[in-house]
Amino acid sequence: MTTEKLTTKERILTTALHLYNEQGADIVTIRHIAKEINISHGNLQYHYKNTEEIILALFNQLAEAMDKGMAQAENPAIPTFAQFLADTEHMFSILYQYRFIFLHFVAITQRVPEIKKRYNAIESNREHQFIRLFHNYQETGIFRTDIPEEVWIDLVTQIFIVGNFWMPHNEIQLQLKGQKAVRHYVHLVGNMFYPYLTPKGIATVQTS
């Protein structure tokens, strides 16, 4: 990382992200953020008219990072199950950096409707990716072929629900911090697939 001076706009975003993650987007106001970086709230408002714009800018950062991660996971060198889990961990780590969004997901999407649209578009993409991946694993004999298509589709939905809401679940039930939380729920995702594996698939997973 370079140590160039950050622009005010950049400092606003990093500080806002920090405060949002610490205290929640419902509590932190423009004045709080301004105070934290020692600028006037009038100045902050010059850069971002209101908190909605800041949240949207942060979401765009997240979406960009997710796009990169997805592109990377799209064509793995070796398409193993272990690789899939490593990619999932990478994705979950990115999501965790923006956890204030997912801890209050509905409130955020109500406050910034644009986010809902964008997120659903991303997820729709991701759904097709999963279906392709499953067929892939079926062809290589890792996943079972005696399961109705409908069940696979619902499996994708399950993954989405866990993917979007593991942070609230952790907040309420476990309170794990940082990578500990990430790894815990990635492990859970791994186990979600266990009963879908063939005997050969199970052998593959256990040796890796």
Place this chain on the structure above:
Amino acid sequence: MTTEKLTTKERILTTALHLYNEQGADIVTIRHIAKEINISHGNLQYHYKNTEEIILALFNQLAEAMDKGMAQAENPAIPTFAQFLADTEHMFSILYQYRFIFLHFVAITQRVPEIKKRYNAIESNREHQFIRLFHNYQETGIFRTDIPEEVWIDLVTQIFIVGNFWMPHNEIQLQLKGQKAVRHYVHLVGNMFYPYLTPKGIATVQTS
């Protein structure tokens, strides 16, 4: 249902529940609720010092309804998978009536910490119930016996995540209303179990 006059306390709770579900607990204030039922906010405050007390009272209603539902599901006449899904539907319907809690679950538990404690206690109970249920189904040959214990435990966590967060997921992605939403996610829960079924188990499910 009797048509006796409701007490002010009761009217406050039903009106608050309605407003919370419609507009969200973050927006609705004591003054809003008072206005809706045409009493002064001073009067409302006489009955409930603040909104936290109202929310806690509503949660207690929910907890009571859930307890009853659980007791009913505990010892089913015929322990079939179809019965299990019917019980799940009943539970999900109850949860849906108090959807304002689950749409902003983290915010609610932060605002009324008592709710977090109570809910975790309930869920802990429910976890044991599930494990017993699974063993039961294994003994009757409906569920597979070649799956590690760890995977069953994580299955319970999955069910909890889906059980607690299907409403936010619906709000953001599908926007189904009422029983349509309930049935959709109960069906999803049903499919979650498919790969855990034995061939005999699959036959049992399909004929029902």
Place this chain on the structure above:
DNA sequence: TAAAAAATAGTACATTTGCCCTAATTCTTA
């Protein structure tokens, strides 16, 4: 370097909200 644009600081104001308090009214009960 002078003018224009960008950035910054800070003021002002209307609204909302939680909270506290008092007065009036209605309902119980001894």
Place this chain on the structure above:
DNA sequence: TAAGAATTAGGGCAAATGTACTATTTTTTA
């Protein structure tokens, strides 16, 4: 029925917040 308790209405206030606005300083650029 009269005293006491419960209930109801509504005012007052401080703190917080979003928003708009002005004035000043710094940076760009022609």
